[in-house]
Amino acid sequence: xxxxxxxxxxxxxxxxxxxxxxxxxxxxxxxxxxxxxxxxxxxxxxxxxxxxxxxxxxxxxxxxxxxxxxxxxxxxxxxxxxxxxxxxxxxxxxxxxxxxxxxxxxxxxxxxxxxxxxxxxxxxxxxxxxxxxxxxxxxxxxxxxxxxxxxxxxxxxxxxxxxxxxxxxxxxxxxxxxxxxxxxxxxxxxxxxxxxxxxxxxxxxxxxxxxxxxxxxxxxxxxxxxxxxxxxxxxxxxxxxxxxxxxxxxxxxx
Numbered sequence: 001x002x003x004x005x006x007x008x009x010x011x012x013x014x015x016x017x018x019x020x021x022x023x024x025x026x027x028x029x030x031x032x033x034x035x036x037x038x039x040x041x042x043x044x045x046x047x048x049x050x051x052x053x054x055x056x057x058x059x060x061x062x063x064x065x066x067x068x069x070x071x072x073x074x075x076x077x078x079x080x081x082x083x084x085x086x087x088x089x090x091x092x093x094x095x096x097x098x099x100x101x102x103x104x105x106x107x108x109x110x111x112x113x114x115x116x117x118x119x120x121x122x123x124x125x126x127x128x129x130x131x132x133x134x135x136x137x138x139x140x141x142x143x144x145x146x147x148x149x150x151x152x153x154x155x156x157x158x159x160x161x162x163x164x165x166x167x168x169x170x171x172x173x174x175x176x177x178x179x180x181x182x183x184x185x186x187x188x189x190x191x192x193x194x195x196x197x198x199x200x201x202x203x204x205x206x207x208x209x210x211x212x213x214x215x216x217x218x219x220x221x222x223x224x225x226x227x228x229x230x231x232x233x234x235x236x237x238x239x240x241x242x243x244x245x246x247x248x249x250x251x252x253x254x
Contacts, residue, residue, distance in 0.1 A: 014093030173230030
């Protein structure tokens with residue numbers, strides 16, 4: 001997809017590592033101006049270097065925590081003043097929290113997980129939806145998990161937050177159905193990230209897909225040609241199906 005995102009402005013949250021890093025790097029290399037959101041300045045600067053090393057333009061680095069909701073409001077204002085629109089939103093930032101019985105989850109941890117995985121994405125929509133509507137083809141993708149539906153013991157905080165995210169994004173998709181904006185969910189499945197390493201400390205990381213393996217599939221959902229809206233795309237299921245990437249048009253797997 002080299003050059004296919006030329007001139008498009010893209011916000012990526014959780015861009016300091018994992019899937020967020022890989023998607024931000026791929027977007028930048030394909031010509032997009034990346035607004036990279038993450039908590040660690042050094043990691044954002046390394047991402048910027050990686051984008052430029054692949055021929056992309058220097059990214060805009062936004063070192064904030066996504067639970068700083070006032071900062072997300074300011075981000076929308078800053079993007080409007082500089083670009084007047086937003087073409088792409090990738091809501092990737094996420095938090096595992098604590099794997100334990102529901103009654104043992106500390107309230108602070110619960111609030112952090114819900115705040116990061118659910119409320120922050122609502123605040124992003126609230127702040128950036130007007131800018132996506134100014135694009136000729138606004139595209140949004142949010143990272144979800146199959147734990148939203150499996151009700152697996154001890155995963156309650158993550159499950160509740162991702163189930164809420166699924167409902168949020170699908171409702172938003174219905175609201176924008178008659179606009180030029182499209183919003184979808186992506187379940188990456190098992191991926192070689194720090195998030196998964198904390199959840200499965202005994203797992204051999206070489207047995208799961210690297211984050212970079214998902215980047216192009218996610219980028220396919222961010223092109224102006226992609227008409228999908230309100231869908232949940234399982235990348236693990238797609239990888240099992242002969243490695244076929246999501247179709248540019250009919251890709252729903254919910």
